[in-house]
Each structure stands twice: as C-alpha cells, then as structure tokens.
Amino acid sequence: MVDKKIGMTLTRHIYEGEREHPDATGELTGILNQIALASKIVSREVSKAGLAQILGFTGRENVQGENVRKLDVFANDVFVAAFNHLGHFCIMLSEEVPEPIEIPERYSGGQYAICFDPLDGSSNIDANVSVGSIFGIYHKISPGQGGTKEDLLQPGRALAAAGYVVYGSSTMLVMSAGHGVHGFTLDPSVGEFLESHHNIRIPERGTIYSANEGNYPYWSEAVRGYISYVKQPDSASGRPYSSRYIGSMVADVHRTLLYGGIFMYPADTKNLAKPHGKLRLLYECAPMAYLIEQAGGAASTGTGPVLDVVPTEIHQRVPFFAGSRENVEELESFIARYDDARTGKAVGSSNE
Numbered sequence: 001m002v003d004k005k006i007g008m009t010l011t012r013h014i015y016e017g018e019r020e021h022p023d024a025t026g027e028l029t030g031i032l033n034q035i036a037l038a039s040k041i042v043s044r045e046v047s048k049a050g051l052a053q054i055l056g057f058t059g060r061e062n063v064q065g066e067n068v069r070k071l072d073v074f075a076n077d078v079f080v081a082a083f084n085h086l087g088h089f090c091i092m093l094s095e096e097v098p099e100p101i102e103i104p105e106r107y108s109g110g111q112y113a114i115c116f117d118p119l120d121g122s123s124n125i126d127a128n129v130s131v132g133s134i135f136g137i138y139h140k141i142s143p144g145q146g147g148t149k150e151d152l153l154q155p156g157r158a159l160a161a162a163g164y165v166v167y168g169s170s171t172m173l174v175m176s177a178g179h180g181v182h183g184f185t186l187d188p189s190v191g192e193f194l195e196s197h198h199n200i201r202i203p204e205r206g207t208i209y210s211a212n213e214g215n216y217p218y219w220s221e222a223v224r225g226y227i228s229y230v231k232q233p234d235s236a237s238g239r240p241y242s243s244r245y246i247g248s249m250v251a252d253v254h255r256t257l258l259y260g261g262i263f264m265y266p267a268d269t270k271n272l273a274k275p276h277g278k279l280r281l282l283y284e285c286a287p288m289a290y291l292i293e294q295a296g297g298a299a300s301t302g303t304g305p306v307l308d309v310v311p312t313e314i315h316q317r318v319p320f321f322a323g324s325r326e327n328v329e330e331l332e333s334f335i336a337r338y339d340d341a342r343t344g345k346a347v348g349s350s351n352e
C-alpha cells in the first residue's frame, strides 16, 4: 500500500493550506510553486557548478563557448524571471539589485511584494559549501496599481509567508505561511519537493553557539561577555556549548532550527560603515526571524524582536541573534545588564 505521506508534495501542502482558508485567492500557492521551480533550477546549477565552470567567474566563456555568469547573478536572473510575469507581485527586492525591481505594467496588479536573496553565502561556492536562497512575502499596502517602496519597507511581523532553500547534501525548502514551519526535500528523481519535516519545532534550549568569532575583538562588551559565558563549564546548563559556524547563513540557521542553540551576527566596530552587523533585514534577517518564531524560537536584534523592526531603508542591516528561546533570552539579558551598567542603572531594575 502506498503511504499517503508520499504524496505530500510542496504543492499539495500549500494547496491544502489555502483550502482551509475560504478567503484565500490561490495567489500564495502560485507564488510558492514558482519559488519551488526557480529553486530547482538554481539547485541544478549549484550542483554542477564545478562541471559547468561557472563558479567564481563572470563574463567568461564556458567550454561550449557560451557566456557564463557568476552563480549569484544567475540565481538572481532565475528568480526575477520566475516572478516578474506571474501577475501576483507588485514589486520585488533582491540583494543583487540596488533599487526595487519593478514589474512590467501588464503584470503589476499583484497583491504581494517579495524580498529575496537569490544566493546567500555565495562566497562559499568555490569550496563546495552549502549555500541558500531566502525569501519573504508581504501583502501589498500601497494604493493603486503597481508597488512602491512602501510595500517593501514593512516590519517582519507583517510577513504573509517566508522561507529558504538550502542547497546542501540535499536540497531542502523550508517555509511557513503562518501555520508552523515545514520542510520539503527535493527528490531529484521525480523533480518534486516532498514533505520531509512536518511542523518543525526548535528546542527550547540548545548547546550550540554559532558566530564568526574572528570578530570577537570588535564586538560589544555584552556580546563578548556572553561568548565567554557559553564557554564556561557548567554541567547543569550544558556549558561549554559547542561551536559551529559554516559562514553561510541559510545552513547555519537551518542547523539551529533543527538542533537548537543560537546563531548570531552581532554589530561590530571593525567596519564603522556597518555598525549594525552584516546581515540585511529585509531578505535575510526578517524571513529567518519569522521562521524561527513560527518554530517556537526567538530572533532578536539584542534589544528586541527582529520582526518588530520597522525598516527605513531597503538594504538595511541589523544585528541578529536567533535560535532557541532560552538562549536568545539569555543573550538579551547580557545586553540589558551591560546597558544598565553603562547607564548606571542597578542590574535587574525594570525598564519603565
């Protein structure tokens, strides 16, 4: 007998989700299907990057004498082509493009805006390390036909859906449309994403910390204090924690979602032009924060939920601390304590 779970494709999952909501228009189904299609194409190219000689080069010719593009540029082109004639979007934002991407007028009547990072962590590709795509989908809020920056500059709390695709030892799409987080693994033999992880829940507390510790000297005293704390032996809380850092956000967040712990990219003083860390709010941090919260975890800038940050610029960066709820709260308590010490307030005093 065929197990009915075998038939739970991404498409069916989304369709069934929409069926439970009679007011749903089916647009989100169309969008997620298109994301799945684009990510299958990107996955195919990522997996044969070395063979196709498209890694690390741009504007060069491959063995067939065709022009080749860097893989992140290729991925951007694939996602843009998948979205801009769909009719479901009014505007798009990509990490690869400085300004919002307008939709051709004929197709610009869609009721959604999308922010995406087509290929995050692409500096890892030459070493065959996992990379990923990230997306966040918002309802259109601007009046009239077409979209404006207003549709993109929304807090993560307003996300209608978000997800990522990790191109790792297998390709996996993890998404939420506000009803839990679900993971789908690409079965290349049938070309379908099949549900492999239903309702992912992040552990309440984990014993892995994940950060680029080379930046330690440039972090705030509070973050340095927290990192010293996680290394101090304490059997009750499982310290010292293990350190794991891939340097590819999608892979690091994916592991954190499944195993628990804390992933972070704090602000640092190394580059004064980047006082808010490295990661971008709209297409890196907010979608990941949405997934982590949907899975029962927490995502913070250090002083409050990432999802509550109201963006003022499309390529804005924020400090990012995400993972198991207890770990993130612990990190926040370090920041509050150091802030209190700086401002002369007694540790543990209230914030009123």
Ligand code: AHM
Residues within 6 Å of the ligand: 095, 117, 119, 120, 121, 122, 123, 212, 247, 248, 249, 250, 252, 265, 278
């Ligand atoms: P990118 O968008 O240019 O790929 O940069 C983002 C990546 C993330 O995937 C990762 O978390 C981070 O940069 C790693 O940065 P670092 O090398 O400073 O540790």
Ligand code: MG
Residues within 6 Å of the ligand: 095, 117, 119, 120, 121, 284
């Ligand atoms: Mg990126």
